[in-house]
Amino acid sequence: MKKALAPAGVWFVTPAHTSTRFPAAHRCGADVALVDLEDSVPAAVKAEARQAAAAFFIAHPAAGCVLGVRISSPTTRDGILDLAAIADYPVRPDVVLIPKVEAARDMEVAAGALDAPGYTPHLYALIETPRALEKLPSIVRADRIAGLVFGTADYATALGCSKGWEAMLHARSALVTSAAAAGVCAIDSPYFDLDDLDGLRGEAERAKDLGFAGKCCVHPRQLPVVTDVFTPTDEEVADARAIVAAAEEADGRIIRVDGHMIGPPMVKAARALLARQDHCTPREVSA
Missing domain, CATH: 3.20.20.60 (Phosphoenolpyruvate-binding domains)
Known part of the structure; x- marks a missing residue:
């Protein structure tokens, strides 16, 4: 394992x-x-x-x-x-x-x-x-x-x-x-x-x-x-949230978000991005 x-x-x-x-x-x-x-x-x-x-x-x-x-x-x-x-x-x-x-x-x-x-x-x-x-x-x-x-x-x-x-x-x-x-x-x-x-x-x-x-x-x-x-951008995070929300409302059906056809692979990718974002800890980076 x-x-x-x-x-x-x-x-x-x-x-x-x-x-x-x-x-x-x-x-x-x-x-x-x-x-x-x-x-x-x-x-x-x-x-x-x-x-x-x-x-x-x-x-x-x-x-x-x-x-x-x-x-x-x-x-x-x-x-x-x-x-x-x-x-x-x-x-x-x-x-x-x-x-x-x-x-x-x-x-x-x-x-x-x-x-x-x-x-x-x-x-x-x-x-x-x-x-x-x-x-x-x-x-x-x-x-x-x-x-x-x-x-x-x-x-x-x-x-x-x-x-x-x-x-x-x-x-x-x-x-x-x-x-x-x-x-x-x-x-x-x-x-x-x-x-x-x-x-x-x-x-x-x-x-x-x-x-x-x-x-x-x-x-x-x-x-x-x-x-x-x-680090995912604010726009990427917002897009992912919109995709996940639309997918949950569609109950597994193919959906359209902002003019794009969204199927299960795109929904999976959006959920993965949000999972990474949720585990991110804000950090200050020294130059």
Whole structure:
């Protein structure tokens, strides 16, 4: 049985070896704040970062923010040490992001190391290799998976292509399709040009249109843009309420709302949007 999904929306990642950034990550306004033990941590300080990351979960985050960790691949020595350390943290993460996932077995290994009485964290698979894309149908059916996160940097490197939208469109489409088929959510990759906020907005809008439930950020200045894109507008909420109200009055019949023919799929989408809106907590986002 799958665990209830962790929040979608905006995810923020901060390196574990720079603990001075932890307070800012806690209050940045993200839906999920992750401390990173993988790529952003130099090999020479992995052990220190592993221990320092424990403090990330002791402090209280801002309301509505879920705390998590990105470990190293569970098929590596660092990943095994990460899992062992997290299992002994005094306060453990709600979300664990597992990189380089290429088989459902990778999720099972993490669950086996971390699950304990009263503790079953949300496990997300980071999809960032061609082999992972081939194995998506089986990965998304792992018993303990809560969702998928797309990693463009490693995926583009493996293909020898650019990280641009067109080059990554096939992989993104496959990822959201497999996630939807399994009933889990998909979170899009970070946008790595920190100074191009217009480019970030464009990519976030395309990702939302494609079916992603949120997007990762790697710098605080990106958060307001991604939050704005993935937060339903007042007009979208009003339209959804009108559709749901008309559908309830029509008692299952096809309806017309503002000149549009509305059937069961549109009603379902409207109800889903309102459910997301009801679970949103207003947040102040630091620029």
